[in-house]
Amino acid sequence: MDIEKWPHLSTENTLVFVLVCSLVCSGATHQDETNGVSRTYVTEGEDAVLHCSSVERLENTVVDWENQNKKEACLYDRGQHCEDRRDNQDEQYKGRASLFYDELKNGNASLILNNTRIEDTGTYTCILPLLSSGIQRSTVELIVGVSRTYVKEGEDAVLHCSSVESLKNMVVDWKNQNKEVFLYDRGWHYENGLCCQDEQYGGRVSLFYDELKNGNASLILNDTRIEDTGIYTCDLSSGRQIFTMELIVGAVQAPVLEISNVSEAGVELQCVVRGSSSKPSVEWQTCEGTSLNSEEPLVSETRGRYDTTLLVTVTETKTNCFRCVVKQEDIYHRIDDNIIVSEKLFEKKSSHDTQSSHNTQSSHSTDVLGGMFSAGVFTLVLLLLAVVLVLFFTRRRSRLKMRKLKEKMMNVISSNKRKGDRGGEAHAQ
Known part of the structure:
Protein backbone atom coordinates (compact mmCIF):
# COMPACT_ATOMS: atom_id res chain seq x y z
CA MET A 1 0.00 0.00 0.00
CA GLY A 145 -14.29 -22.18 -8.94
CA VAL A 146 -13.67 -24.38 -5.91
CA SER A 147 -16.12 -27.23 -5.44
CA ARG A 148 -16.92 -28.27 -1.90
CA THR A 149 -17.52 -31.76 -0.58
CA TYR A 150 -19.35 -32.16 2.73
CA VAL A 151 -19.24 -35.39 4.74
CA LYS A 152 -20.07 -36.49 8.25
CA GLU A 153 -17.09 -37.46 10.36
CA GLY A 154 -16.28 -41.13 9.86
CA GLU A 155 -17.77 -41.31 6.36
CA ASP A 156 -15.70 -41.90 3.23
CA ALA A 157 -15.12 -38.95 0.89
CA VAL A 158 -14.43 -38.86 -2.85
CA LEU A 159 -12.65 -35.76 -4.19
CA HIS A 160 -13.10 -35.55 -7.93
CA CYS A 161 -10.31 -34.86 -10.43
CA SER A 162 -10.15 -35.90 -14.09
CA SER A 163 -8.49 -35.41 -17.44
CA VAL A 164 -9.37 -36.18 -21.05
CA GLU A 165 -6.08 -38.11 -21.29
CA SER A 166 -5.11 -41.48 -19.87
CA LEU A 167 -3.26 -41.04 -16.58
CA LYS A 168 -1.93 -44.57 -16.19
CA ASN A 169 1.60 -43.47 -17.15
CA MET A 170 1.36 -39.97 -15.70
CA VAL A 171 1.97 -38.34 -12.31
CA VAL A 172 -1.01 -37.59 -10.03
CA ASP A 173 -0.14 -35.61 -6.92
CA TRP A 174 -2.75 -34.86 -4.24
CA LYS A 175 -1.93 -32.34 -1.49
CA ASN A 176 -3.71 -30.60 1.39
CA GLN A 177 -1.92 -27.28 1.78
CA ASN A 178 1.69 -28.47 2.25
CA LYS A 179 0.79 -32.00 3.36
CA GLU A 180 1.45 -34.86 0.97
CA VAL A 181 -1.85 -36.74 0.72
CA PHE A 182 -1.26 -39.18 -2.14
CA LEU A 183 1.26 -39.50 -4.96
CA TYR A 184 0.87 -41.77 -7.97
CA ASP A 185 3.92 -41.89 -10.25
CA ARG A 186 3.54 -44.11 -13.33
CA GLY A 187 2.41 -47.16 -11.42
CA TRP A 188 4.09 -46.44 -8.09
CA HIS A 189 2.15 -45.06 -5.14
CA TYR A 190 2.09 -45.04 -1.34
CA GLU A 191 0.24 -48.34 -1.12
CA ASN A 192 3.00 -50.25 -2.94
CA GLY A 193 6.12 -48.76 -1.41
CA LEU A 194 6.44 -45.12 -2.47
CA CYS A 195 7.63 -43.02 0.49
CA CYS A 196 6.98 -39.76 2.18
CA GLN A 197 3.21 -39.65 2.63
CA ASP A 198 2.01 -37.44 5.52
CA GLU A 199 1.20 -39.74 8.45
CA GLN A 200 -2.27 -38.17 8.81
CA TYR A 201 -3.33 -39.99 5.64
CA GLY A 202 -1.45 -43.25 6.07
CA GLY A 203 -3.60 -46.27 5.14
CA ARG A 204 -6.70 -44.15 4.41
CA VAL A 205 -6.30 -42.87 0.83
CA SER A 206 -6.23 -44.42 -2.62
CA LEU A 207 -7.23 -43.83 -6.24
CA PHE A 208 -9.53 -45.65 -8.65
CA TYR A 209 -6.56 -47.41 -10.24
CA ASP A 210 -8.60 -49.18 -12.90
CA GLU A 211 -10.02 -45.80 -13.95
CA LEU A 212 -6.70 -44.02 -14.45
CA LYS A 213 -6.63 -45.13 -18.09
CA ASN A 214 -9.90 -43.21 -18.53
CA GLY A 215 -8.51 -40.03 -16.98
CA ASN A 216 -10.13 -40.48 -13.56
CA ALA A 217 -7.74 -39.27 -10.84
CA SER A 218 -10.33 -38.90 -8.07
CA LEU A 219 -9.13 -39.45 -4.51
CA ILE A 220 -10.81 -41.83 -2.04
CA LEU A 221 -10.36 -40.79 1.60
CA ASN A 222 -11.69 -43.34 4.10
CA ASP A 223 -12.89 -42.80 7.66
CA THR A 224 -12.73 -39.01 7.50
CA ARG A 225 -11.73 -36.95 10.54
CA ILE A 226 -12.37 -33.33 11.50
CA GLU A 227 -8.71 -32.50 10.88
CA ASP A 228 -9.07 -33.66 7.25
CA THR A 229 -11.04 -30.46 6.54
CA GLY A 230 -9.11 -28.23 4.14
CA ILE A 231 -8.28 -27.19 0.58
CA TYR A 232 -7.02 -30.05 -1.60
CA THR A 233 -5.20 -29.76 -4.92
CA CYS A 234 -4.95 -32.39 -7.63
CA ASP A 235 -1.84 -31.82 -9.77
CA LEU A 236 -1.75 -33.77 -13.01
CA SER A 237 1.58 -34.27 -14.74
CA SER A 238 3.58 -31.79 -12.68
CA GLY A 239 1.48 -28.68 -13.19
CA ARG A 240 -0.09 -29.29 -16.58
CA GLN A 241 -3.51 -29.34 -14.90
CA ILE A 242 -4.32 -28.35 -11.32
CA PHE A 243 -7.74 -28.74 -9.73
CA THR A 244 -8.70 -27.24 -6.38
CA MET A 245 -11.51 -28.33 -4.07
CA GLU A 246 -12.47 -28.07 -0.43
CA LEU A 247 -13.31 -30.96 1.87
CA ILE A 248 -15.44 -30.16 4.92
CA VAL A 249 -15.72 -32.91 7.53
CA GLY A 250 -18.29 -32.81 10.29
CA ALA A 251 -21.07 -31.25 8.25
CA VAL A 252 -24.60 -32.12 9.27
CA GLN A 253 -26.99 -33.71 6.83
CA ALA A 254 -30.30 -32.17 5.84
CA PRO A 255 -32.61 -31.55 8.82
CA VAL A 256 -35.65 -33.75 9.43
CA LEU A 257 -38.91 -31.78 9.30
CA GLU A 258 -42.36 -32.83 10.48
CA ILE A 259 -45.68 -31.52 11.77
CA SER A 260 -45.85 -32.16 15.51
CA ASN A 261 -49.17 -30.62 16.50
CA VAL A 262 -52.23 -28.64 15.38
CA SER A 263 -53.81 -26.30 17.92
CA GLU A 264 -55.88 -23.16 18.20
CA ALA A 265 -52.65 -21.13 17.86
CA GLY A 266 -51.71 -22.74 14.53
CA VAL A 267 -49.66 -25.63 13.14
CA GLU A 268 -46.55 -26.61 15.12
CA LEU A 269 -43.52 -27.62 13.02
CA GLN A 270 -40.46 -29.50 14.27
CA CYS A 271 -36.92 -29.33 12.83
CA VAL A 272 -34.41 -31.93 14.05
CA VAL A 273 -30.66 -31.77 13.33
CA ARG A 274 -28.76 -34.91 14.36
CA GLY A 275 -25.12 -35.78 14.89
CA SER A 276 -23.48 -32.37 14.53
CA SER A 277 -19.83 -32.16 15.60
CA SER A 278 -20.46 -28.62 16.84
CA LYS A 279 -23.56 -26.74 17.94
CA PRO A 280 -25.22 -25.42 14.78
CA SER A 281 -27.47 -22.38 14.53
CA VAL A 282 -30.99 -23.41 13.52
CA GLU A 283 -33.66 -21.02 12.27
CA TRP A 284 -37.21 -21.31 10.91
CA GLN A 285 -38.11 -19.08 7.96
CA THR A 286 -40.85 -18.78 5.38
CA CYS A 287 -39.74 -20.01 1.97
CA GLU A 288 -39.66 -16.34 0.98
CA GLY A 289 -36.88 -15.79 3.54
CA THR A 290 -38.74 -14.11 6.41
CA SER A 291 -37.48 -15.21 9.83
CA LEU A 292 -40.09 -16.69 12.19
CA ASN A 293 -40.26 -16.36 15.94
CA SER A 294 -39.63 -19.79 17.39
CA GLU A 295 -38.94 -21.37 20.74
CA GLU A 296 -35.47 -21.83 22.20
CA PRO A 297 -33.78 -24.85 20.58
CA LEU A 298 -33.52 -28.06 22.58
CA VAL A 299 -29.93 -29.38 22.47
CA SER A 300 -28.67 -32.74 23.71
CA GLU A 301 -25.13 -34.11 23.57
CA THR A 302 -23.97 -37.71 23.29
CA ARG A 303 -20.26 -38.48 23.04
CA GLY A 304 -19.37 -35.13 21.51
CA ARG A 305 -22.25 -35.15 19.01
CA TYR A 306 -25.15 -32.73 19.23
CA ASP A 307 -28.82 -33.26 18.41
CA THR A 308 -30.83 -30.04 18.07
CA THR A 309 -34.62 -29.66 17.92
CA LEU A 310 -36.37 -26.39 17.09
CA LEU A 311 -40.16 -25.90 17.25
CA VAL A 312 -42.22 -23.14 15.69
CA THR A 313 -45.97 -22.49 15.43
CA VAL A 314 -47.05 -21.11 12.04
CA THR A 315 -50.24 -19.64 10.65
CA GLU A 316 -51.50 -19.69 7.08
CA THR A 317 -49.47 -17.82 4.42
CA LYS A 318 -49.79 -17.40 0.65
CA THR A 319 -47.60 -20.45 -0.03
CA ASN A 320 -47.78 -22.35 3.30
CA CYS A 321 -44.12 -23.18 2.60
CA PHE A 322 -41.67 -23.07 5.50
CA ARG A 323 -37.89 -23.63 5.66
CA CYS A 324 -35.52 -24.79 8.39
CA VAL A 325 -32.01 -23.36 7.89
CA VAL A 326 -28.98 -24.95 9.59
CA LYS A 327 -25.63 -23.16 9.73
CA GLN A 328 -22.26 -24.36 11.02
CA GLU A 329 -20.25 -21.17 11.11
CA ASP A 330 -17.02 -22.87 12.14
CA ILE A 331 -16.86 -24.87 8.89
CA TYR A 332 -18.75 -22.45 6.62
CA HIS A 333 -21.53 -24.93 6.08
CA ARG A 334 -25.19 -24.16 5.40
CA ILE A 335 -27.97 -26.60 4.60
CA ASP A 336 -31.75 -26.32 4.65
CA ASP A 337 -34.95 -28.14 3.81
CA ASN A 338 -38.56 -27.10 3.16
CA ILE A 339 -41.95 -28.34 4.30
CA ILE A 340 -45.36 -27.42 2.84
CA VAL A 341 -48.33 -27.44 5.20
CA SER A 342 -51.68 -28.53 3.78
CA GLU A 343 -54.43 -25.92 3.76
CA LYS A 344 -56.71 -28.52 5.37
CA LEU A 345 -54.72 -28.28 8.59
CA PHE A 346 -55.35 -24.55 8.75
CA GLU A 347 -59.02 -25.20 7.85
CA LYS A 348 -59.16 -27.67 10.71
CA LYS A 349 -57.79 -25.00 12.99
CA SER A 350 -60.36 -22.48 11.67
CA SER A 351 -63.14 -25.05 12.09
CA HIS A 352 -61.98 -25.66 15.63
CA ASP A 353 -62.01 -21.94 16.30
CA THR A 354 -65.51 -21.62 14.77
CA GLN A 355 -66.81 -24.54 16.84
CA SER A 356 -65.29 -23.02 19.95
CA SER A 357 -66.97 -19.72 19.10
CA HIS A 358 -70.28 -21.51 18.46
CA ASN A 359 -70.00 -23.38 21.75
CA THR A 360 -69.24 -20.10 23.50
CA GLN A 361 -72.24 -18.46 21.88
CA SER A 362 -74.46 -21.45 22.70
CA SER A 363 -73.26 -21.40 26.27
CA HIS A 364 -73.94 -17.68 26.41
CA SER A 365 -77.42 -18.16 24.95
CA THR A 366 -78.13 -20.94 27.44
CA ASP A 367 -76.98 -18.72 30.26
CA VAL A 368 -79.23 -15.91 29.02
CA LEU A 369 -82.23 -18.23 28.69
CA GLY A 370 -81.49 -19.71 32.09
CA GLY A 371 -81.33 -16.23 33.53
CA MET A 372 -84.55 -15.24 31.85
CA PHE A 373 -86.27 -18.39 33.16
CA SER A 374 -85.03 -17.74 36.66
CA ALA A 375 -86.19 -14.15 36.46
CA GLY A 376 -89.63 -15.29 35.22
CA VAL A 377 -90.05 -17.77 38.04
CA PHE A 378 -89.06 -15.16 40.56
CA THR A 379 -91.57 -12.68 39.11
CA LEU A 380 -94.31 -15.32 39.14
CA VAL A 381 -93.61 -16.09 42.78
CA LEU A 382 -93.84 -12.42 43.60
CA LEU A 383 -97.16 -12.16 41.77
CA LEU A 384 -98.57 -15.19 43.56
CA LEU A 385 -97.38 -13.81 46.87
CA ALA A 386 -99.05 -10.50 46.07
CA VAL A 387 -102.32 -12.28 45.20
CA VAL A 388 -102.16 -14.29 48.39
CA LEU A 389 -101.55 -11.13 50.41
CA VAL A 390 -104.39 -9.31 48.65
CA LEU A 391 -106.74 -12.23 49.30
CA PHE A 392 -105.56 -12.45 52.88
CA PHE A 393 -106.10 -8.79 53.63
CA THR A 394 -109.40 -8.73 51.65
CA ARG A 395 -110.73 -11.69 53.62
CA ARG A 396 -109.58 -10.16 56.87
CA ARG A 397 -111.25 -6.89 56.01
CA SER A 398 -114.48 -8.78 55.16
CA ARG A 399 -114.34 -10.60 58.47
CA LEU A 400 -113.94 -7.30 60.32
CA LYS A 401 -116.91 -5.83 58.47
CA MET A 402 -119.03 -8.89 59.23
CA ARG A 403 -118.02 -8.76 62.91
CA LYS A 404 -118.89 -5.07 63.13
CA LEU A 405 -122.18 -5.66 61.33
CA LYS A 406 -122.99 -8.55 63.65
CA GLU A 407 -122.13 -6.45 66.69
CA LYS A 408 -124.30 -3.64 65.37
CA MET A 409 -127.21 -6.01 64.82
CA MET A 410 -126.77 -7.48 68.27
CA ASN A 411 -126.77 -3.98 69.72
CA VAL A 412 -129.97 -3.15 67.86
CA ILE A 413 -131.64 -6.34 69.04
CA SER A 414 -130.51 -5.75 72.58
CA SER A 415 -131.75 -2.19 72.46
CA ASN A 416 -135.15 -3.24 71.11
CA LYS A 417 -135.41 -5.90 73.75
CA ARG A 418 -134.78 -3.42 76.52
CA LYS A 419 -137.38 -1.07 75.11
CA GLY A 420 -139.92 -3.90 74.98
CA ASP A 421 -139.27 -4.87 78.53
CA ARG A 422 -139.80 -1.32 79.74
CA GLY A 423 -143.08 -1.06 77.76
CA GLY A 424 -144.47 -4.27 79.37
CA GLU A 425 -143.73 -3.07 82.83
CA ALA A 426 -145.57 0.24 82.19
CA HIS A 427 -148.66 -1.57 80.92
CA ALA A 428 -148.79 -3.84 83.94
CA GLN A 429 -148.89 -0.90 86.23
Missing part, protein backbone atom coordinates in the same frame (compact mmCIF):
# COMPACT_ATOMS: atom_id res chain seq x y z
CA ASP A 2 1.40 3.37 -1.01
CA ILE A 3 0.62 6.64 0.83
CA GLU A 4 1.02 8.49 -2.47
CA LYS A 5 -2.35 7.08 -3.57
CA TRP A 6 -4.00 9.51 -1.15
CA PRO A 7 -2.39 12.92 -1.88
CA HIS A 8 -5.02 14.78 0.17
CA LEU A 9 -4.20 13.13 3.50
CA SER A 10 -4.01 15.68 6.33
CA THR A 11 -0.86 15.94 8.43
CA GLU A 12 -2.67 14.38 11.37
CA ASN A 13 -3.92 11.42 9.32
CA THR A 14 -0.52 11.01 7.72
CA LEU A 15 1.08 10.71 11.17
CA VAL A 16 -1.54 8.12 12.17
CA PHE A 17 -0.88 6.26 8.92
CA VAL A 18 2.89 6.19 9.51
CA LEU A 19 2.41 5.07 13.12
CA VAL A 20 0.14 2.20 12.10
CA CYS A 21 2.51 1.16 9.33
CA SER A 22 5.39 1.06 11.79
CA LEU A 23 3.36 -1.11 14.16
CA VAL A 24 2.32 -3.49 11.39
CA CYS A 25 5.81 -3.75 10.00
CA SER A 26 7.23 -4.51 13.44
CA GLY A 27 4.76 -7.37 13.90
CA ALA A 28 2.46 -5.63 16.39
CA THR A 29 -1.27 -5.64 15.96
CA HIS A 30 -3.05 -2.29 15.89
CA GLN A 31 -6.33 -2.16 17.79
CA ASP A 32 -8.20 -0.75 14.78
CA GLU A 33 -7.35 -3.70 12.58
CA THR A 34 -10.01 -6.36 12.03
CA ASN A 35 -8.82 -9.75 13.23
CA GLY A 36 -9.73 -12.93 11.38
CA VAL A 37 -10.27 -13.71 7.71
CA SER A 38 -13.69 -14.49 6.27
CA ARG A 39 -14.01 -16.60 3.16
CA THR A 40 -16.29 -16.11 0.16
CA TYR A 41 -16.90 -18.92 -2.30
CA VAL A 42 -18.26 -18.45 -5.81
CA THR A 43 -18.44 -20.50 -8.96
CA GLU A 44 -16.41 -19.10 -11.86
CA GLY A 45 -18.47 -16.51 -13.73
CA GLU A 46 -20.62 -15.58 -10.73
CA ASP A 47 -20.50 -12.16 -9.08
CA ALA A 48 -18.82 -11.94 -5.67
CA VAL A 49 -19.40 -9.51 -2.81
CA LEU A 50 -16.49 -9.07 -0.42
CA HIS A 51 -17.77 -7.51 2.79
CA CYS A 52 -16.24 -4.51 4.54
CA SER A 53 -17.95 -1.96 6.78
CA SER A 54 -17.44 0.82 9.30
CA VAL A 55 -19.54 2.55 11.92
CA GLU A 56 -18.58 5.88 10.28
CA ARG A 57 -19.88 7.51 7.10
CA LEU A 58 -17.59 6.84 4.16
CA GLU A 59 -18.83 9.00 1.25
CA ASN A 60 -16.23 11.70 2.03
CA THR A 61 -13.35 9.33 2.83
CA VAL A 62 -11.10 6.86 1.01
CA VAL A 63 -11.87 3.17 0.43
CA ASP A 64 -9.04 1.10 -0.99
CA TRP A 65 -9.27 -2.59 -2.03
CA GLU A 66 -6.06 -4.49 -2.81
CA ASN A 67 -5.31 -8.14 -3.45
CA GLN A 68 -2.48 -10.11 -1.83
CA ASN A 69 -0.04 -8.95 -4.52
CA LYS A 70 -0.84 -5.26 -3.84
CA LYS A 71 -2.74 -5.05 -7.11
CA GLU A 72 -5.34 -2.29 -7.03
CA ALA A 73 -8.81 -3.79 -7.30
CA CYS A 74 -10.82 -0.64 -6.52
CA LEU A 75 -9.96 2.81 -5.15
CA TYR A 76 -12.65 5.27 -4.07
CA ASP A 77 -11.46 8.75 -3.12
CA ARG A 78 -14.08 11.20 -1.79
CA GLY A 79 -16.53 11.03 -4.69
CA GLN A 80 -14.21 9.63 -7.33
CA HIS A 81 -15.42 6.11 -8.09
CA CYS A 82 -13.31 3.10 -8.96
CA GLU A 83 -14.50 3.49 -12.55
CA ASP A 84 -13.24 7.10 -12.54
CA ARG A 85 -9.74 6.09 -11.45
CA ARG A 86 -8.90 3.37 -13.96
CA ASP A 87 -5.35 4.65 -14.25
CA ASN A 88 -4.79 3.31 -10.69
CA GLN A 89 -6.80 0.11 -11.18
CA ASP A 90 -5.02 -3.11 -12.14
CA GLU A 91 -5.85 -4.38 -15.61
CA GLN A 92 -7.28 -7.61 -14.12
CA TYR A 93 -10.13 -5.73 -12.43
CA LYS A 94 -10.98 -2.99 -14.92
CA GLY A 95 -14.69 -2.89 -15.72
CA ARG A 96 -15.47 -5.56 -13.13
CA ALA A 97 -14.95 -3.94 -9.70
CA SER A 98 -17.14 -1.34 -7.96
CA LEU A 99 -18.65 -0.40 -4.59
CA PHE A 100 -22.19 0.12 -3.30
CA TYR A 101 -21.80 3.87 -3.71
CA ASP A 102 -25.26 4.71 -2.35
CA GLU A 103 -24.41 2.74 0.81
CA LEU A 104 -21.15 4.51 1.62
CA LYS A 105 -23.04 6.97 3.83
CA ASN A 106 -24.13 3.96 5.90
CA GLY A 107 -20.57 2.68 6.31
CA ASN A 108 -20.84 -0.06 3.66
CA ALA A 109 -17.51 -0.39 1.81
CA SER A 110 -18.12 -3.87 0.36
CA LEU A 111 -16.53 -4.68 -2.99
CA ILE A 112 -18.55 -6.02 -5.93
CA LEU A 113 -16.51 -8.15 -8.32
CA ASN A 114 -18.45 -9.15 -11.42
CA ASN A 115 -17.90 -12.17 -13.66
CA THR A 116 -15.28 -13.79 -11.41
CA ARG A 117 -12.37 -15.75 -12.85
CA ILE A 118 -10.17 -18.48 -11.42
CA GLU A 119 -7.27 -16.02 -11.21
CA ASP A 120 -9.35 -13.78 -8.92
CA THR A 121 -8.83 -16.35 -6.17
CA GLY A 122 -6.81 -14.84 -3.35
CA THR A 123 -6.82 -12.63 -0.28
CA TYR A 124 -8.24 -9.10 -0.52
CA THR A 125 -7.73 -6.28 1.95
CA CYS A 126 -10.16 -3.41 2.53
CA ILE A 127 -8.32 -0.34 3.80
CA LEU A 128 -10.12 2.68 5.30
CA PRO A 129 -7.34 5.21 6.01
CA LEU A 130 -9.26 8.37 6.92
CA LEU A 131 -11.48 7.28 9.79
CA SER A 132 -11.61 9.48 12.87
CA SER A 133 -10.52 6.46 14.91
CA GLY A 134 -7.54 5.72 12.66
CA ILE A 135 -6.91 3.23 9.88
CA GLN A 136 -9.16 0.19 9.65
CA ARG A 137 -8.32 -2.96 7.69
CA SER A 138 -10.33 -6.09 7.04
CA THR A 139 -9.35 -9.15 5.04
CA VAL A 140 -11.48 -11.46 2.92
CA GLU A 141 -10.42 -14.60 1.12
CA LEU A 142 -12.09 -15.13 -2.24
CA ILE A 143 -12.14 -18.65 -3.65
CA VAL A 144 -13.36 -18.94 -7.24
